[in-house]
Amino acid sequence: xxKILKYxxxxxxxxxxxxxxxxxxxxxxxxxxxxxNDLSKAIITLMNVIVVLTPMIGTIFGIMYFYSARxxxxxxxxxxxxxxxxxxxxYLGIALSLAxxxxxxxxxxxLVYGVAQSAEIWDFGLxxxxxxFLTFIFVALSVNISLRNExxxxxxxxxxxxxxxxxxxxxxxxxxxLVMFDDYPLDKFxxxxxxxxxxxxxxxxxxxxxxxxxxxxxxxxxxxxxxGSGLGMIVSLSTLLxxxxxxxxxxxxxxxxxxx
Numbered sequence: 649x650x651k652i653l654k655y656x657x658x659x660x661x662x663x664x665x666x667x668x669x670x671x672x673x674x675x676x677x678x679x680x681x682x683x684x685n686d687l688s689k690a691i692i693t694l695m696n697v698i699v700v701l702t703p704m705i706g707t708i709f710g711i712m713y714f715y716s717a718r719x720x721x722x723x724x725x726x727x728x729x730x731x732x733x734x735x736x737x738x739y740l741g742i743a744l745s746l747a748x749x750x751x752x753x754x755x756x757x758x759l760v761y762g763v764a765q766s767a768e769i770w771d772f773g774l775x776x777x778x779x780x781f782l783t784f785i786f787v788a789l790s791v792n793i794s795l796r797n798e799x800x801x802x803x804x805x806x807x808x809x810x811x812x813x814x815x816x817x818x819x820x821x822x823x824x825x826l827v828m829f830d831d832y833p834l835d836k837f838x839x840x841x842x843x844x845x846x847x848x849x850x851x852x853x854x855x856x857x858x859x860x861x862x863x864x865x866x867x868x869x870x871x872x873x874x875x876g877s878g879l880g881m882i883v884s885l886s887t888l889l890x891x892x893x894x895x896x897x898x899x900x901x902x903x904x905x906x907x908x
Contacts, residue, residue, distance in 0.1 A: 652724070660741060673749070681757055687768040694775060695778075700815055702746075704786075705746065706790065707810065710794070742791075743787040746783045747783045751779075788892065818847075
């Protein structure tokens with residue numbers, strides 16, 4: 649598995665799209681820090697970019713790599729290697745390469761501007777952790793979709809639909825349900841519903857760490873009132889970890905049962 653992971657990581661990290669991805673965050677980090685003297689404001693702006701862009705890039709990279717490397721994967725399947733090791737190694741290679749580009753791209757500007765000596769170092773570190781979580785989650789979802797759909801057009805369509813649903817449509821349906829059933833106690837429903845969307849959960853987690861009450865919103869305020877900032881962060885991180893592990897378990901199960 650580690651050899652497959654190493655090969656996939658090296659293959660993707662040399663890709664020009666990885667350099668473009670790294671360069672985008674590098675430029676974004678320098679621009680935001682140049683324009684904002686307050687690091688907290690730069691972190692909030694980056695949060696709004698990361699919670700939408702990182703899942704989209706993870707989804708597209710994951711689905712593109714698995715369809716383009718199908719012949720190589722079939723060659724590996726003919727070798728005496730466990731199926732779970734093949735697909736798990738490829739998945740980790742994709743996710744780690746994207747997470748590496750994210751961390752390096754944002755880490756360099758913040759180190760240059762001296763974030764390591766400021767009080768916002770923990771907020772920035774949490775931002776990178778959340779970005780890495782979202783990368784692993786959506787790469788795993790896209791890999792599951794590619795394994796279950798041989799047709800590339802259908803696979804791409806389903807993957808983009810999943811990202812679009814969690815990034816945009818889910819919030820719209822959630823707000824509509826709150827308006828329609830505003831006469832009922834919806835506190836517990838709101839907490840549970842927010843946990844079913846890793847993008848919303850990531851946003852709440854960062855805002856809880858920043859402790860910005862004006863930007864918490866309804867679900868963030870509920871998290872703070874129910875759990876408090878400390879326990880709320882633990883619950884959010886644990887849920888994001890589950891979001892990362894469950895798709896990987898489904899990936900391994902699909903790889904073992906599917907007839908290639």
